[in-house]
Amino acid sequence: MPNSFNARRALELACQTLQIEADAIIALKNRLSECAPESALSSRSAISPASQLTAATSFTEAVALLLQCSGRVVVSGIGKSGHIARKIASTLASTGTPALFMHPAEAAHGDLGMVTENDAFIAISNSGETAELMAIVPIIKRMGATLIAMTGNDASSLAKLATVHLNVGVDKEACTLNLAPTASTTVTLAMGDALAVSLLDARGFREEDFARSHPGGALGRRLLTHVYDVMRSGDGIPAVTADVSLSAALLEITRKGIAMTAVVDDQFRPVGVFTDGDLRRLIEHVQDFSKLTIADVMHPNPRTVGPNQLAVDAVQIMEEHRINQLLVADKDGKLVGALHIHDLTRAKVI
The missing domain is CATH 3.10.580.10 (CBS-domain)
Incomplete structure (x- = not known):
């Protein structure tokens, strides 16, 4: 064990990290607690530009777009955002929304062929300026696919290009250097879970439906075994x-x-x-x-x-x-x- 290890300091940092991340999620929840207008669930043609939407309306617009999607939901990000994107895609897929993860670098080298105009594309980048995403977003727009951005900056290039922008910004990271993505990835993951739960509820997703996509799990065995x-x-x-x-x-x-x-x-x-x-x-x-x-x-x-x-x-x-x-x-x-x-x-x- 390193001589510099201090058990008390480690526990203090652990509690501090959890508090920062909890505060970040509460802040996101407060942003979404505004009363969203009924128009939030209107048709796609009535959706306002991303720059004009409040956080609450942006969220309900995103849910409406994903419900209207006749193709698949493609979730993309790189680095830590990529790991979060994989988890969000997995959660969507297992709760009734067909979804897949696409690596933006691979997308630029052929994988974009998997995206169609009927798909919805969720691009995740804390800065909203990730080069690998910005290289493919214009092509996705030209294809006619719906673009939903999750960034920490309303004024970012990615946010401005999106049909709907979901702000997942945080005041600070839990990292003591305020550098490593910690609070920001936690909030992004929570936003993805919020989307998935809202979608499964809107679709009338049931235990039996969940079991069909989890046949190897305990719930699947319980609900699928006759x-x-x-x-x-x-x-x-x-x-x-x-x-x-x-x-x-x-x-x-x-x-x-x-x-x-x-x-x-x-x-x-x-x-x-x-x-x-x-x-x-x-x-x-x-x-x-x-x-x-x-x-x-x-x-x-x-x-x-x-x-x-x-x-x-x-x-x-x-x-x-x-x-x-x-x-x-x-x-x-x-x-x-x-x-x-x-x-x-x-x-x-x-």
């Missing part, structure tokens, strides 16, 4: 008729390895269920099983779930009734599957 995806079917279903002996039913439970068996009628509709737990409780009271049929000891009218229901519905039924197994029946009441809580655990539904 009972038929995880249930045991065919020969894997433990089932006996009501007239078989208890001993035969126990053999079926052992063979199928799900610690239960369904009891079905001649139409293969479940009329009862018997589990390992039932057997343990039965042993306490009955010594001779030889004369018992499964109909004598089964639970009638077993609980079922449909194959097209979400797997989380099966979890809810199991939790509500404190059971570990569940039968799956189709709309005609026919037994088509069986579930054990371990099946749901393996599928990471729970």
Whole structure:
């Protein structure tokens, strides 16, 4: 550890950094707290020049433009702004607004071919004078793509060229030298999140929509996994008729390895269920099983779930009734599957 390290000083700087960045976000929030006129949500043709818009109106105009965009949202920036642009594009894409990141230097060497007149282009630059962006912005304008700028300077070249300018300026950076982008990148990231949240709300974006773009995540598994995806079917279903002996039913439970068996009628509709737990409780009271049929000891009218229901519905039924197994029946009441809580655990539904 360097001799110059001072733990107290490090903590003071950490708190100072967080306070500066928090103050910068509050300042941005206050700028957006003005009452935006109804015209902010008017058609694209009615949008005012960027130089004439207040912060609040600029924001709502930007949301309106992005909602009207029939193509994709292309987000671009270089350096630290580039990292923020990547995150904003990713957040937009995962919340219902098709978006991608484009590196401005690569754009100048061919990637601009991915941009069309139907797209919206969000250019991010704290100074508003970034050479790599300024080299491609005129071309984007000529293409007819919508240009939204996020800079820290209303008078910058980029701000003046934009249809809408979102001011993400800060009074100072958290860096003790006031040089490294810190507060400014935090505010820009927050502005991107504000756009994404406003857009997802305006689009009526739901949990199910989020899950479709996150199939590998926990939410995706919960909202996209159906009972038929995880249930045991065919020969894997433990089932006996009501007239078989208890001993035969126990053999079926052992063979199928799900610690239960369904009891079905001649139409293969479940009329009862018997589990390992039932057997343990039965042993306490009955010594001779030889004369018992499964109909004598089964639970009638077993609980079922449909194959097209979400797997989380099966979890809810199991939790509500404190059971570990569940039968799956189709709309005609026919037994088509069986579930054990371990099946749901393996599928990471729970």
